Amino acid sequence: MPHFELVNLRRYLLIVTLTVMSLIAACGGASSEPLVVEKEVIKEVVKEIPVVKEVIKEVVKEIVVEKEVVKEVEKQVIVMATPTPNPFIYPPPKVTPAGTLISVGDYWGFMGVDTNISEDSSTKIYINELFEYPIDQNLDGSLKPGFVTKWEVSPDQRTWTLTIRDDVYFHDGTKLTAENAAWGWNRSVSPDTLGGFGLEVAPLLDPAAGGFSAVGDTVKFTTQKPSSTVIMNFTAVSPSRSTIFPQAYFESKGVAGFTENPIGTGPYKFVRRVPGQYMELTAFEDHYEKFPGYKNLQIWDVAELTTRVSMLKTGHADLIAASVRSVKELEESGFGVRQVPGANISWMWYNHHWKEGHLFNDKRVREALSIAIDRQGIGDGLYAGQAKPNCCAYAVPGNIGYPADGIPHPYDPDRAKELLKEAGYDKGFEVDVYTYVGDADWADLPGLTEAIAGYLQVIGLKATVRVVDGQAFKAVFSGSNKDPKALQESLAKEPPYILGVRGSDTRYHTFRTSYIWNHSKGKFGYNQDPNIADALLDKAGAAFDLDKQHEALAAYQLHMNEEYWHAPLLAAVAVFGVDRDKVGTWHTVNGRPFPHNHWSIRPPR
């Protein structure tokens, strides 16, 4: 009997298996027809792409011809006085928004929209759409009025007056007033809600002056002492958020209610936020200046690059934040590639370089280590030609403080060996090259560090790569300098001597970052020698005129570069892949840290 039952079971299983297989076959058959149609459409698109490529190649050919007869071209321009047509008009012209744009990047989940106090990375992405900055940026990176038309400082350089534009309206129709702006900024600096913008501005304010106050159409605030760069916190180039919410609406809804349905003054209005997934916005057609090109905008948070590329390929995305290494794949797949120049930079640090008698205090050693690195080779090889040698830390062309005559350190391994020999280190020495993980601002820091260690070994150093957590990295270069006991302990452990490889987004205004790291009174204490950079940084800090700040900071950058106090490495573009059928012009800003101004994207004509 058991045997009989087992046979039955086998039969039963056979029947079930056959039935399941038939079902699978049936489902496959049913779905195969529309799939074939989809594939045909994709093939048609692919066929169009070579035509686009041909056009681009022809343009390149024309440029080559012009270069060959460059003098004649120059003469023509002078005689005819024909202005060079600028493809970018700012702001872009008004259009009737149509269609939907789906933009995808690694945006950390859209946890909060209270941009007054949030430091959430994802707020960077939609702040230019839903809210906006008091002081905005031109396409060349220079500052321009946003909802603040003028910013002036008093003769004693302590009281600032910001004039609020009189035709700015929130998405609910209420007007942005000076009182409303003052309320928003006072909320940001309040001890109860301190965060983001407030943490940077509150310590500078004069407590006796009572924070921000509205006077007519202006907002005034007073700092404890002259602070030339406090105004940078109100600009689009600052990482801090100086956005304003409608006071009456915010107070009636509370934080939770506002987060559910936020209202700003930006070119896009809020529709919905699906936490961890996407944010949906719709065009605010009554904006005073910025006219969205699309009726709907969806911004998706997708951490994995391969998934983002897959979304582009399957039509689930129109624009993706890509990587310098995905340019080739995107182009080969027929997608457009948009590059925002100078978005990120990297450089190398020498620990304890400021300490007299230390190995890195010797300029010859610093120079040797820097010129041992083939920046161009790394840029071409590791970063597929999307990263170029750069002369300065934090700054790229177009940023305040970038010296026009700054030259990246050359690649000369023979000279590097000679310098080491001159300095008495012809047998080399041991170095630990520290870097860290989890930095979205530079692609593959460990890979870059491996490459650098390789070049250092060529000149005779024994280099070991140490990949640590970001906070631990910072502690190596700040903690061991600030605390005398930690310094002694750190010095006693040498060799190996310590180098650090860092990446960052660029800073439009490099003063504060330079100060906190390289001024002897800077917050992190990386440099303790006042003779290295203090005078130049103090000069820049004392200048209230932007041109003078630029001049002083450029002198500082040149000095740091020529003395090899640090070793700037590469400046990389930010790469975006786009569906050519959905994305036409896009007004990216050169060197802008956060190049996400979706409102300026226009569909192709």
Add this chain to the structure above:
Amino acid sequence: MFGYIASRIFQAILALWFIASLVFVLSRAAGDPAELFTANLAAPEAEQMMRERLGLDQPLYKQYVIYMGQLIQGDLGTSARSSVPVVQILKERMPATFSLALISILIAVIVSIPLGVLSAIYRDGPIDWVAKVVSFLGQSMPSFWLGLMLILVFAVLLGWVAPAGRLGIPSYILPGFTLGWAAMAGIVRLMRSSMLDVLDSDYVTMARAKGLPEVIVIGKHALRNALIPVITYASLILGAFMNGSVVVESVFAWPGIGRVALHSVLGRDFPVVQGVVIVFGSFFIIINLIVDILYAFIDPRIKYGSQ
């Protein structure tokens, strides 16, 4: 039975208290939270302001009392980065992670239990061979690789599903399978060996000798007993899915707690990290508690507490 359940609940509460205390100590041992919370560019005074706002200027024992008091009231603090209450963040993300974990375990169980049973019945036959291959592949393929391959095949090449996001039932298939795949391997192997043990036991021989149909012997007598270790394993796997979802959620842009955990760790948002650890820990402890209680019902031989 009541005594046993009460004692297990007490142990669970103790374990939760231990986790909460450990998280409190570790988060403060990792560095000055005020420094972590304050942006690089902020003036040094900002750190003191943040310290006061967060109550970090208080003595450590006072901080601990406040922390435990808030925890008992369900207050996990506020995210340092987004300034959103941690409870709200977890509440928003919890359904996505839980539902994915449940779907994954369901997929794993539906496939692996019958496969494990059949491979035991038809030992060394083709089904057993298939089961071995499934186990081997399941244990050797990393989930991030499997996830990406599934996206490339089923989303990009075949266009059957969307590559990412939580957009209705079909969007559960790829992440659910990816997460469940590794578990399948373990369950198949465990089910097979457990079933083999049971099939060789005296009471199964006795059941057959009594002339019971093989379906009854296997389904009622053998399977029920063979399932006990599998249920334990599957329950613990469910807990592990909560932790293991970090990778799968990142690959499939799944809006769950796993991604919150990853971002919080990278961003040093330690109130959120604390919240995630406490939630994951609690989940694990509760699952264990439920499994222990279930044992008593599944296997009448198991008696606790009173003996």
